[in-house]
Each structure stands twice: as C-alpha cells, then as structure tokens.
Amino acid sequence: MSQDKHGTIKQALADLLGTENVSDDKAVLEAYTRDWLPPGVLEHFPPEFVALPGNTREIQSIYKLANRYKFHCIPVGSNLWSVATKATRPYTVLLDPKRLNHIVKIDEKNMYAIIEPYVSNAQVSAEAMKRGLVCGCPEAGGQASQLAGHTFQGFWGIGYRIGMGYRNILGFEWVLPNGELLKIGSLSQPNAGPSCGEGPGPDLRGMLRGYLGAMGGLGTVTRMAIKLHPWPGPKTFPCEGMVPNQKSVLPLKKFEWVLFKYPTLKDCVKVMYEIGKSEIGGNLEKWPTSYLCWWWAKSCEEYWETWKSGYFQKNMKNMVSICLWGFTSEKQLQYEKRVLEDII
Numbered sequence: 511m512s513q514d515k516h517g518t519i520k521q522a523l524a525d526l527l528g529t530e531n532v533s534d535d536k537a538v539l540e541a542y543t544r545d546w547l548p549p550g551v552l553e554h555f556p557p558e559f560v561a562l563p564g565n566t567r568e569i570q571s572i573y574k575l576a577n578r579y580k581f582h583c584i585p586v587g588s589n590l591w592s593v594a595t596k597a598t599r600p601y602t603v604l605l606d607p608k609r610l611n612h613i614v615k616i617d618e619k620n621m622y623a624i625i626e627p628y629v630s631n632a633q634v635s636a637e638a639m640k641r642g643l644v645c646g647c648p649e650a651g652g653q654a655s656q657l658a659g660h661t662f663q664g665f666w667g668i669g670y671r672i673g674m675g676y677r678n679i680l681g682f683e684w685v686l687p688n689g690e691l692l693k694i695g696s697l698s699q700p701n702a703g704p705s706c707g708e709g710p711g712p713d714l715r716g717m718l719r720g721y722l723g724a725m726g727g728l729g730t731v732t733r734m735a736i737k738l739h740p741w742p743g744p745k746t747f748p749c750e751g752m753v754p755n756q757k758s759v760l761p762l763k764k765f766e767w768v769l770f771k772y773p774t775l776k777d778c779v780k781v782m783y784e785i786g787k788s789e790i791g792g793n794l795e796k797w798p799t800s801y802l803c804w805w806w807a808k809s810c811e812e813y814w815e816t817w818k819s820g821y822f823q824k825n826m827k828n829m830v831s832i833c834l835w836g837f838t839s840e841k842q843l844q845y846e847k848r849v850l851e852d853i854i
C-alpha cells in the first residue's frame with residue numbers, strides 16, 4: 511500500500527464504480543483545478559482522482575475506502591465555487607455527482623421538491639414555475655447545483671421573501687465521513703416525509719451549515735428536500751435573445767421594480783427594515799455599484815471602462831432595489847406600491 515498508494519486507491523475506486531467513472535487523467539484533473547480567481551491567488555493543486563458515483567450506496571463505500579486507505583473526499587455540485595472545492599492535500603478524490611441529476615419528486619400541494627446533487631437551479635426553477643412555485647437561485651446562474659446552493663451559501667435575491675438557503679432545507683440524506691447514512695428531520699421517521707426539517711427526529715441542519723456550509727468537509731448530502739414558494743409569474747420564465755443581449759420581461763401588471771437611493775448607508779438599512787415590517791415585495795436588496803456596472807455592460811471592456819469612469823460609484827451609491835410582486839392580484843401590486851411610497 512505505502513509503495514503504490516495511488517494505484518491501490520485507483521484500483522479500489524475502479525472496482526467499485528467501474529473504470530469509466532474514475533479518472534486520474536491529467537487533462538481531466540486540470541479541468542477540475544481551474545477557478546475564476548485571478549492567476550496566483552490559489553495554489554495550483556489538482557486532485558488525485560475524480561470519481562463519479564452513481565448512487566448513495568457507492569458514495570458510502572467511497573467514504574469507507576477513504577477511511578481504510580487514508581484519502582480525502584470533496585463533494586462538488588457544479589463546481590462553480592471552486593475556491594471551496596479545490597484539493598489542498600495529496601490523495602484527494604473529488605466526488606462529481608453528474609450521474610445524480612434527478613428531481614426525485616415535486617409535491618405541488620405541500621410545496622417542496624426532493625432533489626439529487628446535480629440538479630441545477632434551472633431545472634428546479636423550470637419545474638417549479640410550471641406549477642406556480644419558485645425556488646431561490648444565486649447569481650452563480652442556472653447551471654449551478656440547487657442542492658449545493660442550499661448546502662453552501664444560498665444568498666439569493668428573493669431571500670428577503672423566502673429566507674436564505676439554510677431556512678429552506680426541509681430534510682436531507684447525508685453520507686457521513688465514516689460512510690454511515692443519516693437522515694435529518696422528519697425524513698428520519700418512516701412515512702413522515704420531508705414535512706419539517708426540525709423533526710420529529712434529529713434536526714442536525716446546523717452541523718451541515720450555519721451561515722455558510724461545511725464546504726464538503728463533513729461528508730456528502732445525497733438527497734435534499736427543499737421548500738418551494740408561491741410564484742405569481744408565468745409558467746415559463748420569459749427570455750428573448752442571446753447573452754449579452756438577452757431580455758426577460760415579466761408581466762408588468764404583476765411585477766414592478768422600484769430603485770431608489772439615499773445619502774447614507776444607514777438610511778438604506780432603515781428603509782429596508784421598514785419595508786420588511788410591512789411585508790411587501792418579492793426581492794429586496796441593496797445593490798453594490800459593481801452590480802450596476804456588471805448588468806449594464808455588454809462586454810468585459812465596457813464593464814472596466816464604466817467602472818473606471820466612476821459613474822455608478824458617484825451617482826448610485828446607497829441604492830435600494832425592490833421588486834413588488836402581485837401575488838394575489840394587480841390590485842395588490844398597486845396597494846404595495848402605495849405602502850412603499852409612504853415608507854420612502
């Protein structure tokens with residue numbers, strides 16, 4: 511073993527998953543090593559292997575092998591947040607869930623979905639919207655893993671309305687670092703379903719994540735039940751054109767953005783508290799000026815030119831954005847607009 515640890519681990523993983531689902535190919539490992547930070551910020555350190563488990567049992571077995579042969583496992587979703595998924599120690603195996611890409615269930619009536627790790631934000635959103643429901647999506651985009659978003663950060667635009675990621679976890683199946691399987695919340699009781707993350711049964715969500723996630727250091731979540739919320743918009747998210755000239759127009763009588771600014775950050779905080787107390791709107795955020803540059807610019811060059819000119823930094827500092835959602839009717843939107851104007 512000590513003579514050829516690499517070979518021993520490779521053989522064990524191949525026996526378990528099949529040779530086609532384990533790779534130590536240099537090009538593949540490089541692909542799992544790139545990240546979005548400027549060169550030199552992170553040390554270049556490829557994993558030893560990338561493994562593609564096909565079910566929960568295989569993930570359990572990988573962790574058991576890891577304990578026997580002393581290697582490290584890092585679960586990834588779509589691996590966009592590569593800062594948190596990169597290998598930092600020798601003999602690291604990245605667990606890529608590409609084969610675990612199913613929405614197991616959507617319960618329209620009780621407003622939840624059960625998902626596997628590689629189900630993307632776009633998949634869950636599309637299925638939820640068809641049913642008049644919505645889920646949180648970070649700015650990472652449609653391709654990122656919905657489960658990893660909940661496990662890791664889950665700070666999303668509609669977090670004001672629906673709560674951040676950790677508030678939307680109803681239960682999960684969790685392969686612990688020793689290979690055992692733990693079910694959390696009401697999922698731990700036979701036939702109780704994922705109705706409640708707090709129980710009956712152990713609520714250990716706080717071990718998986720607090721404000722942020724455990725960054726893959728505490729095993730792998732193989733299935734998660736997430737809460738879905740009412741969506742007053744169309745069944746298919748409208749989208750025209752190609753990036754960067756893409757346009758989405760939501761029904762104007764049901765959705766209205768209001769952007770306004772204040773002289774100080776303190777004023778923004780105060781107004782956001784007041785809006786919260788009134789329980790109006792679907793999105794509420796204080797946009798940093800960089801957002802305005804990102805979303806306005808049609809190219810990297812235009813972004814840098816705008817940023818360097820300082821236009822948004824000078825004119826749009828301390829800006830609050832709210833999108834009013836007519837959940838029940840157009841009248842609700844008009845009512846909420848008047849409430850907002852009073853608060854402003």
Ligand SMILES: Cc1cc2nc3c(=O)[nH]c(=O)nc-3n(C[C@H](O)[C@H](O)[C@H](O)COP(=O)(O)OP(=O)(O)OC[C@H]3O[C@@H](n4cnc5c(N)ncnc54)[C@H](O)[C@@H]3O)c2cc1C
Pocket residue numbers: 546584585586587588589590591592594595627648649650651653654655656657658659661662663664665666723724725726727729730731732
């Ligand atoms: C351009 C960009 C914009 C972003 N904007 C936002 C934003 O607005 N709000 C926000 O919250 N986040 C944002 N993020 C970060 C974001 O949270 C993640 O990129 C994304 O939501 C997580 O999904 P992923 O598929 O990228 O996960 P990965 O990068 O693959 O994983 C993220 C973390 O979760 C762990 N993990 C993944 N799967 C599992 C599992 N099955 N079990 C246990 N742990 C697991 C990983 O080990 C890692 O630590 C942004 C990222 C990018 C690249």
